[in-house]
Amino acid sequence: MDFIDIATRDGVAVLTLNAPATRNALSGPEHYAAVEAACARVGADREIRAVILTGAGSAFCAGGNVKNMWQRICAPGAVAADERYRYKEGIHRIVQALYGLEVPTIAAINGPAMGAGLDLACMCDIRLASDRARFAESFVKLGIIPGDGGAWLLQRIVGPSRAAEMIFTGDTIDPTQALACGLVSQVLPADGLMEAAWDLARRIAANPPHALRMAKRLLRESQHARLESILEMSAAFQALAHFTPDHHELVQRAATRSTAT
Numbered sequence: 001m002d003f004i005d006i007a008t009r010d011g012v013a014v015l016t017l018n019a020p021a022t023r024n025a026l027s028g029p030e031h032y033a034a035v036e037a038a039c040a041r042v043g044a045d046r047e048i049r050a051v052i053l054t055g056a057g058s059a060f061c062a063g064g065n066v067k068n069m070w071q072r073i074c075a076p077g078a079v080a081a082d083e084r085y086r087y088k089e090g091i092h093r094i095v096q097a098l099y100g101l102e103v104p105t106i107a108a109i110n111g112p113a114m115g116a117g118l119d120l121a122c123m124c125d126i127r128l129a130s131d132r133a134r135f136a137e138s139f140v141k142l143g144i145i146p147g148d149g150g151a152w153l154l155q156r157i158v159g160p161s162r163a164a165e166m167i168f169t170g171d172t173i174d175p176t177q178a179l180a181c182g183l184v185s186q187v188l189p190a191d192g193l194m195e196a197a198w199d200l201a202r203r204i205a206a207n208p209p210h211a212l213r214m215a216k217r218l219l220r221e222s223q224h225a226r227l228e229s230i231l232e233m234s235a236a237f238q239a240l241a242h243f244t245p246d247h248h249e250l251v252q253r254a255a256t257r258s259t260a261t
Helices: 029-044 066-073 080-088 091-099 116-122 138-142 150-158 160-169 175-180 190-205 209-222 227-242 245-260
Strands: 004-009 012-017 050-055 105-109 126-130 186-188
Touching: 004 029, 012 029, 012 190, 029 091, 050 190, 066 080, 080 091, 091 116, 105 116, 105 190, 116 150, 126 175, 126 190, 138 160, 150 160, 175 186, 186 190, 209 227, 209 245
Parallel strands: 012 050, 050 105, 105 126, 126 186
Antiparallel strands: 004 012
């Protein structure tokens, strides 16, 4: 069975991690390639305006496959330099593909999101949590660090102090705590999670696609660029937006309503 299932409807793509027997753990190159390919497919389809990422079964994503990790580091002749490239050429492909998507992304976190699973959710723009979800930046519990960019991602969402606490302790937090620190924007009953995610995705997808993509790029760039650079980019993007058919139609409609009143 493919690691990731893709379903599209009404301008929304649902990507489902589909390995419930392993709690959707990211287990190797074939899984990284599957997520990368799914993101490439979404990026190439201009009809898709929003993405929902979720997990099959009881977990969102259990993180990396610990058994595989143990086998790698204990293999005869294993060296640290090879492991470094295993990350660069492996799970980093997911970060670049998912975080780099132009369209808005929603993580519908149906269950535990642990280690790399939490970081996977942090690669999305919006996070909705089931009341059955649990979260941990748990790498330190195995004597390792967030090797997938989690230290960069997490603190931009919850702030440096809370991110440091989660990374240094590896403690698990519940949905209420996740909501309080801004890790998620909503907590929902388990049986209502996907309905809420679909409702949000449809509200996003109802808007002009070029404006959505450019607005997301501005949000991304605003995390590290100077204000002057963002103002320049905003002017350029706005000029492009003014000449899209969607803008012309919407402005004409608004002007007609204004004249009628």
